[in-house]
Amino acid sequence: QAKAAGRNTLRFFDPQIQAAVTARSELEADLRTAITRQQFILHYQPQMEGTDQLAGAEALIRWQHPVRGMVAPGEFIPIAEDTGLILDLGRWVLEAACAQLALWAGQPERARLTISVNVSSRQFRQPDFVNQVSASLTRSGANPRLLKLELTESLLVSNVEEVIEKMVVLKKKGISFSLDDFGTGYSSLAYLKRLPLDQLKIDQSFVRDIGLNANNTVIAKTIITLAGSLGLTVIAEGVETEAQRRFLATHGCTAFQGYLFSRPLPIDEFDKLTEASTMDSINQRT
Ligand code: C2E
Ligand code: MG
Ligand code: MG
Ligand code: MG
Numbered sequence: 067q068a069k070a071a072g073r074n075t076l077r078f079f080d081p082q083i084q085a086a087v088t089a090r091s092e093l094e095a096d097l098r099t100a101i102t103r104q105q106f107i108l109h110y111q112p113q114m115e116g117t118d119q120l121a122g123a124e125a126l127i128r129w130q131h132p133v134r135g136m137v138a139p140g141e142f143i144p145i146a147e148d149t150g151l152i153l154d155l156g157r158w159v160l161e162a163a164c165a166q167l168a169l170w171a172g173q174p175e176r177a178r179l180t181i182s183v184n185v186s187s188r189q190f191r192q193p194d195f196v197n198q199v200s201a202s203l204t205r206s207g208a209n210p211r212l213l214k215l216e217l218t219e220s221l222l223v224s225n226v227e228e229v230i231e232k233m234v235v236l237k238k239k240g241i242s243f244s245l246d247d248f249g250t251g252y253s254s255l256a257y258l259k260r261l262p263l264d265q266l267k268i269d270q271s272f273v274r275d276i277g278l279n280a281n282n283t284v285i286a287k288t289i290i291t292l293a294g295s296l297g298l299t300v301i302a303e304g305v306e307t308e309a310q311r312r313f314l315a316t317h318g319c320t321a322f323q324g325y326l327f328s329r330p331l332p333i334d335e336f337d338k339l340t341e342a343s344t345m346d347s348i349n350q351r352t
Contacts, residue, residue, distance in 0.1 A: 090145065093137075093141070093142060093145055094145050094149060096131065097129075097142055097145060097146060097149070097151055098151065100129060100131075101151075101154050101155065101158055105129055105130050105131065105132070106127055106128065106129055106130070106155070106158060106159075106162075107127075107128050107130060107332070107333075108125045108126065108127060108128070108159065108162050108163065108166070108333070109125075109126045109127075109128050109330035109331055109332055109333075109336075110123035110124070110125060110126070110166075110181075110330060110331055110333060110336040111123055111124045111126060111323060111328060111329065111330035111331070112323065112327050112328045112336075112339065113180070113182065113301060113321060113322075113323045114321065114322045114323065114327050115320060115321055116315075116320060116321075117311070117315075120179065120339075120340060121179070121180060121321065122179045122180030122181060122182065122212070122214070123179060123180075123181055123182070123336060124181075124182040124184075124216070124323060124330070125159065125162070125163045125166070125181055125182065125183050125184070126139065126184070126330045127139050127143075127155070127159055127184075129142055143186070147186060147188060150188075152186050152188055152189055153188070153189055153192060156185065156186060156189035157189075157198055157202075159183055159184070160183060160198060160199060160202045161202045161205070161206075163181045163183045163202075163213070164202040164203055164205070164206035164208040164213065165206045165208070166181060166333065167181050167206065167208035167209065167212050167213065168206040168207045168208045171207075171208070171209065173337075175340055175341065176337070176340050178212070179212065179340070180212045180213070180214050180242075181212065181213060181214065182214040182215070182216050182244060183213065183214070183215055183216065184216045184246065185215050185216060185217055186218075187217070187218060187220045187221045190217060190221060190229070190232070191221075191225070191228075191229075195232060196232055196235050196236060199213075199215075199236060199239075199241065200239065203239070209240070210239045210240035210241050211240040211241075211242075213240075213241050213242075214241070214242045214243065214244055214264070214265075215236070215241060215242070215243050215244070216243075216244045216245075216246040216267065217243060217244070217245055217246065218245070218246050218247055218251060219245065219247070219248070219250070219251025219252060219253045220251060222251070222252070222253055222254065222257050222258075222261075223252070226257050226260075229261075230260060230261060230262065233261065233262045233263075234262055237262050242264040242265070243261075243262065243263045243264050243265070244263070244264065244265035244266070244267050244301065245258075245261075245263055245265070245266050245267060246267045246269075246303075247267065247269040247303075248266045248267050248268060248269060248289060249268065249269050249271075249272055249285055249289055250269045250271065258296065259296060263296075263298055264298060264299060265293075265298055265299045265300065265301055265321075266289055266292070266293045266296075266298050266299075266300050266301075267300075267301050267302075267303055268286055268289050268290070268300060268301070268302040268303065268314075268319070269303065269304075270303045270304020270324070271304075272285045272286045272289070273286065273302050273303065273304045273305055273306075273310055273314070273324070274304060274306075276310050276313050276314065277309060277310070277313045283313075286302070286314065286317070286319075287317050290314070290317050290318045290319050291318070294318060299320065299321060300318075300319050300320070300321065301319070301321035301322065301323060302314050302319050302321070302322050302323070302324070303323050303324060304323075304324050304325075305322045305323065305324030305325075305326045305327070306324050306325045306326050307326060308326065310324075310326070311326055
């Protein structure tokens with residue numbers, strides 16, 4: 067049987083490792099066809115200003131696998147990163163998010179909502195990334211002022227000058243930037259100051275046990291203060307409880323995202339949420 071698998075196929079004698087390797091290469095093969103077969107969709111998670119104002123949504127990709135059902139991004143984004151498929155995937159996400167912004171533009175209760183799009187470092191580093199964003203905006207007619215790009219600290223490991231240059235060009239078009247999962251990477255404070263960012267996003271690992279774990283509490287408070295002194299806004303992700311929200315708000319955090327408000331939703335459910343009567347009931351909860 068090992069022979070039939072071919073000379074270039076790695077074989078492990080630990081059945082568990084073998085199973086994991088097989089599952090991964092199957093997912094990888096499926097991923098290659100998933101874009102053309104339109105198996106991806108975006109879910110939208112509300113981003114709140116204060117307790118009661120819906121400011122926008124983060125677009126989060128979902129893979130509707132024909133056999134496995136819904137596959138979470140944690141399972142396929144790393145594979146997409148390793149194989150380079152993230153470039154196609156990322157282009158699709160930008161295109162879909164801009165199309166959604168353009169649709170909302172015609173709907174009074176949603177016309178001012180922003181959409182945050184996760185951009186992987188590999189995607190951002192493509193020489194034509196700026197053109198891709200411009201093309202998606204032009205094709206859709208979306209307002210660049212409503213598009214926010216979420217970058218991660220891994221962009222800061224090399225070629226920072228190039229990164230800054232691209233950000234400046236995109237900012238001139240009206241696009242804004244948030245630094246995602248902030249605090250988990252290895253930002254140099256010197257670079258942080260030079261990046262034309264708009265927002266820091268406190269990673270959910272610091273939010274989870276805020277007020278309970280002394281270290282994470284200090285980190286969250288420090289990020290809020292840092293954002294303030296850099297002139298940036300700050301949003302907390304993974305806010306699940308009212309206690310977490312209140313703690314963060316007390317220390318100066320003004321924007322929130324998390325299950326306390328809503329899970330990421332399919333677009334029809336998100337749209338329902340933004341109908342005037344439903345927003346009122348969300349607001350009364352908080
Ligand atoms: P992220 O950008 O940090 O997104 C936040 C993640 O936290 C999402 O997981 C979201 O569903 C989850 N989350 C939100 N609120 C809560 C909460 O209150 N509690 C808990 N426990 N979790 C919460 P998701 O959707 O599974 O995405 C995971 C990661 O996959 C994202 O982390 C992002 O890094 C990546 N990702 C998702 N969509 C895209 C995409 O379109 N492009 C790229 N490059 N990466 C993406
Ligand atoms: Mg994100
Ligand atoms: Mg995040
Ligand atoms: Mg995160």
